[in-house]
Amino acid sequence: PEPASPVDEAADDEAEFHDSQEAAVATAEGDGDGEAANHEGCLEPESNALLPEFQDTEYAQRVLEVIRPIRLATQDIAGRRVHAFGSAVNGFGERSSDIDLVLEAAPAELCEGLGLGPIPEREVVRRSLGKLHRKLVKEGFVVKERVLMAKVPILKMQLGPRGSECDLSCNNLLPVFNTRLLKAYADLDERVVQITHALKHFAKKRGCHGASIGHFSSYAMTLLVIFYMQVRLALPCFQHDADRQPQMYREGTRSFNVAMDLGLQAPRSHVDVSFRDFARYFRDEFKWGTWVVSVRKGEALPTEKFPKLGMKYRQGIRGAEAREIMHIEDPFDIGRNLNCVLASGSNNRLWWALLDAADYAGGSAPERPPSSWELEDEKDWPQPASERDAGRGGQRGG
Helix, strand or coil: CCCCCHHHHHHHHHHHHHHCCCCCECCCCCCCCCCCCEEECCCECCEHHHCCCCCCHHHHHHHHHHHHHHHHHCCCCCCCEEEEECCCCCCCCCCCCCEEEEEECCHHHHHHHHCCCCCCHHHHHHHHHHHHHHHHHHCCEEEEEEECCCCCCEEEEEECCCCCEEEEEECCCHHHHHHHHHHHHHHHCCHHHHHHHHHHHHHHHCCCCCHHHCCCCHHHHHHHHHHHHHHCCCCCCCCCCCCCCCCEEEECCEEEECCCCCCCCCCCCCCCCCHHHHHHHHHHHCCCCCEEECCCCCCCEEHHHCCCCCCCCCCCCCHHHHHCCCEEECCCCCCCEHHHHCCCCHHHHHHHHHHHHHHCCCCCCCCCCCCCCCCCCHHHCCCCCCCHHHCCCCCCCC
16 A cells, blocks of 8 residues: 555544544453463554643644654654653653654564665664654754664654754653553542652752752652552552563563553542652651562562562662662563662652651642742742751661
């Protein structure tokens, strides 16, 4: 069949966005005796099916407008798909969130469609993105940076000189499953989004946010809030039966159990949760360094229950700081401990920030940032106590 015209593809985009709100998921199923099927790639449906039901339709349109020219630039690649993932589409993002996209295609189709010739499979992704550079420029993108030698090669782009910015990777599909999981939690209870935004803004105010500067990322803080609401029984655990009914997704030599039961409801209705109660939970109940924040399990369990979880810290973290460090498990890449980005002193800084938030006499911090996404009363939020960030002895929580 002849390739679809630009008009046809744009119409397909609109139809997918309006008709389907189901996020991408592997179609592989277990064979009934606990052994999961081998599932390589093959995510359905494509691209904007991952978009949540935006109340801000202009923002949704911005994501679609970036997807369309990428589909045009890659139309010679048979069976290719373009997926949106990350904070722009998982329900937890803000209006300033960049757009993360991934091109999915079989290596053989990438080589044929882009004229790469016979090359080692390990070079296909890097060479494909390099070859796409010119095609994307023809479709109106400004390629601001080619990060092709990274573990996950990407093109950092902008649609026109003043348009939306986005990162494009290739066959980096595991984040699509993370996006689906987070979007399901955001759709089930909007309070998880509100508390996450409050935490992120408060952490930025207190200087304990951002993986690039040695603190937890926005993604890690999102998992903290989901876990808190699971422990309070305000959210279910969508991966509760994943070990008994696995669905395996494989990338190269690595396998990930991506099974989710998104039909679950919260164990209890009308549970009160708030940003201040979140802070009090991690001050009074959670055992830092002993328990693991795991939305995959949905309950507080000791590190011994997570034999695959990485326990290697950055240089300079030792002694009491290492013993009391916060452990956060990635829901699918279960060997990844999100504390791997923490610099020395960052764990203590987060502890004292949460301590102040829990003790805040004026009530809980704002849980729904106003339309400007700036907290209007930040001046009234608790400020750091002198000399606290140097450290703290003794067992935290519990």
